[in-house]
Amino acid sequence: MPAEAPPAPAAPLLVVRDLCVRVPSRGRMIPLVDRVSFTLGEQDILGLVGESGSGKSVTAMALMGLIDSPGVQITGSALFRGQELVGLPQKQLRRLRGREIAMIFQDPMTAFTPVYTIGWQIDEQIRAHERLSRKQARNRTVDLLAAMGVPDPAQTANRYPHQLSGGLRQRAMIAMALSCNPALLIADEPTTALDVTVQAQILELIRSLRSTYGSSVLLITHDMGVVAETCDTTLVLYSGRVAETGPTDALFAHPGHPYTAALLASIPPLEGPRPERLPAIAGAPPAPLERPEGCAFAPRCSYVHAPCLHAPPPPLVPTGRYASAPRRAEADTQAVPLPAPDNTPRPGNLSHGSPAVQARSEPASLRAAQFAACVLPAEGTPLPPRLKDTAPGPGTPDAIGHAPPPRPPSPSSTIGEPHL
Amino acid sequence: MTRPSAPVPKTATEPQSSASASASASASASASASATPLLEVRDIRKTYHLPRGQTLKAVDGVSLSVMPGEVLGLVGESGSGKSTLGRCLLRLTDVSSGQIVFEGQDITHLGERAMRPLRQRMQMVFQDSYASLNPRRRIGDLLAEPLRVHPGPDGRKRSHAAITARLHELMELVSLPLSALERYAHEFSGGQRQRINIARALALSPRLIVADEPVSALDVSVQAQIVNLFTDLQTRLGLTYVFVAHDLAVVRQISTRVAVMYLGVVVELGETDAVLHHPAHPYTAALTAAVPRPEVGAPRAAPLGGDIPSPIARPAGCRFHTRCPAAQERCKVEDPALRPVSQGHFVACHFPLTDD
Amino acid sequence: MMMALLRRLGQTAFVLFGISVLVFLVFFATPGADPTARIAGRNASPQTLEKVRAEYGLDRPLPVQYATMMKKLFITQDLASYADRGELVVPEIARAAPVTVSLVCGAAVIWVALSIAMGTIAAAMKGTWVDRGLMILGLIGISMPVFWLGQVANLITQSRYHDTWLFSWVPGLGYVPLTENPWGWFKALVIPWCVLAVMFIGIYSRVLRADLVALSGEDFMRTARAKGLSPSRILLRHGLRTSLITFVSLFGLDFAQLVGGGALLTEVVFGLPGVGRLTYQALTNLDLPLIMATVMYSAVFVVLANAVVDILYLFLDPRVRDAR
CATH class of the missing domain: 3.40.50.300 (P-loop containing nucleotide triphosphate hydrolases)
Known part of the structure; x- marks a missing residue:
């Protein structure tokens, strides 16, 4: 089905470029998702x-073609195995949905139709895409439920969603998503509605899918802990825009965007010394209608200074441990942020998760790199590494000395929320 | 047992x-x-x-x-x-x-x-910051209600001035601007609503x-x-x-x-x-x-x-x-x-x- | 499941008992009104009054009066109407009930089928002119009074255009029993059916559309779309199937109140001797035994229909099944 043959054997599964989702509001088009780009390789999370x-x-729903509110405008490109998803007719999208791209939702209670057994609902998906008898479909359903660690799968298939616990429902939901062996699994907050001990089970299951089913997973979450435990590559979104992206380990060790750094800092630690107060971020994220002109994070950022406040918002530039000596990238997000020439090669399968891959001309063996939509790296004053034991990357100056003096985070005294 | x-x-x-x-x-x-x-x-x-x-x-x-x-x-x-x-x-x-x-x-x-x-x-603060605030009443009214109902520390009914002073004090405690008193619950973000809920819990100095x-x-x-x-x-x-x-x-x-x-x-x-x-x-x-x-x-x-x-x-x-x-x-x-x-x-x- | 059914039936019996007591009290124990005079009818002779008092035990305590009344209604079934020269009330209702049931059932088939079709099509084509057109049509249906619509239908089919080929088949006003002449039964009722159904088609299609549109925002509808199902399957198997739960509860109540006498206007306009018309006559004559009997009959239907709806719930909604 792919219109063009993938150029290399290890071609990325999904290449998203400048995806925008705009909704009409008060006579304007408001971008909910604003030029989001990322690449997902085979068997990547x-x-x-x-x-x-x-x-x-919204990004996930746009990829699935599930946004149909009136007046919505989706632009940009999302190549799934070389096939363009943006603007694909519903009829063709329907053939992809459930078979090639499957989705897991947050609340498995409401995500199943309450009046049918879960076995019926999984059978339905199988039979929508493959010519199988009821019996064959049910056999596969039972096998899948068993593979997802559901006890007594044949019995469980005959039960209604409300009769199962949250963990079992989510396993059934994952079984349903995997029922047609999709290449891409989109998991939208799959563990948010679950208890921690059950969440740990489900995350383990999702991690194991890569080896057992060869699945690639797009995991959507608000929980940095879940990301750290599960994902190879991380994309941090803020107010509809990419704030930062990079290999998870690099990004957590050395956040390049003040938002990422502040977000990580604001999570209360479970180990180590207990801070008297948490380094909170003042204010709240802006509503799409009230997004500031320049960097969307500027009103809450402790490093904010003049260049942050003017349109256009800062482009993605290389940052982190592997960033080169400070250089100013093209002031245009559409431009390909080129990884620095002195990048050290990174091991194995993290290689597709960065915008660097978007450069079609680049060899497929591009090293993972970290990018942040912030002016600081370009100004030569990147953030200090988050973890003490991480050696600073080549050319990383002592950030504290060079960065503008950070505002002391004093959230309870700051009310800079745009709603007021 | x-x-x-x-x-x-x-x-x-x-x-x-x-x-x-x-x-x-x-x-x-x-x-x-x-x-x-x-x-x-x-x-x-x-x-x-x-x-x-x-x-x-x-x-x-x-x-x-x-x-x-x-x-x-x-x-x-x-x-x-x-x-x-x-x-x-x-x-x-x-x-x-x-x-x-x-x-x-x-x-x-x-x-x-x-x-x-x-x-x-003894007061309670709940999870759902929106559900616990009456959407049709100004925040000032909501917060003043317990102050009107319960007598002040001297055992007498609180005066209007005392209530206003207390409201201002509460806003200061939870770091909200005084203008918040004139607004309705839906005009606030989740974090601000939770501040309001906390202010309400604090109103009677529990x-x-x-x-x-x-x-x-x-x-x-x-x-x-x-x-x-x-x-x-x-x-x-x-x-x-x-x-x-x-x-x-x-x-x-x-x-x-x-x-x-x-x-x-x-x-x-x-x-x-x-x-x-x-x-x-x-x-x-x-x-x-x-x-x-x-x-x-x-x-x-x-x-x-x-x-x-x-x-x-x-x-x-x-x-x-x-x-x-x-x-x-x-x-x-x-x-x-x-x-x-x-x-x-x-x-x-x-x-x-x-x-x- | 069996237990749940039995329990529901037990509740139904209890509610019926409660209603019968209530109805009895309203008619017989209202302070300041002598039930004897009311049963005997207007301008009754002292002899009649005496007879009534003895027959109904009205000089005895209330529980005895109640028991006598219930015995007369359900066991001996010899409750007689004094206003109507000793006509037995229970057989009178038994004669009227089939007429009403025929009228309401036929109308129900029409309104359920059409409203599901209209509501579903409108929901599927939400926002288009088809949707708007159907909903305006529904609104028109709701706003036309049934007696007016019935009179217009009569005017057209019985007099103005009766002699044209289109309406020459329409029989005169009145009822033909199904057992006597099925085709005649159908012909006599088809126009009343449509007239009675019009308002309900309007209400039900609008309710169903609103319900389906609301459901389309539900998580499970999104899941169904994410599964790659066809839009019609999503709408019918997931949306409509779930909406039926609301639909059935609405239907149960409307159906019951119509069978219980709510189709009065349609019956009067089309000269159908149904329960509604009987009740109407009883009220105009102040015929207390007949009123008592028709009210009881109506209550029985509403309560039974409620029980049936609840039992249907058990089949339609597995969550209800487990909650009991």
């Missing part, structure tokens, strides 16, 4: 993190 | 080293030394009767004491009974049996009329606040602000909190002591860091291990198997034995009582974990 309103779910 | 009633664990609150500066500055520090609990519950139970003669024992024999100026964290997963317990503490839900003592007074069976003056001193999952509906970046606000208010006003939450990290951040609940009982209780870093109950250990850390390559324990059993059909013996990696024959028959493992650290387990 990519984490899409952000707070409510960051556009992470 | 079959279980022998657990001893009431009492510990004088020693201010945490990290929080000692704030604690000693607060008025509560002197009170905490006196070792009379502000709130004490003895073997309380809350049983719901369901159709078909089933019973749901939401709270099944809990004994606790809350010392003045301390923050007691109640953690547990869904079905653990932590929220029901929180409501029982304030008599928002009547208990089926047991005793609740507030400021030395047995309030278990007090009528609504007798409770009213006490209600000023001593005790029970907060039921007050930050779990908020975004991470906003959650930290509200956690800080709770900490600041405790320091400034010498408040005592019972902080109900499922998020261990949040509970650790704010609590002096922690009670871990599982299927209606407290399985472990003690100083926060003792419980979370040196858990004696296998459930606490599994719970802390299951929390995803925002660190790549953090050591990961094998997740606990199975689901939390339904509180309607809870297992016999130790409630946790169906999922416990260390369960033995004894655990299937005998329900362990809460007993001390070290100074101020209690656990309900036949085979408590020890540091090795």
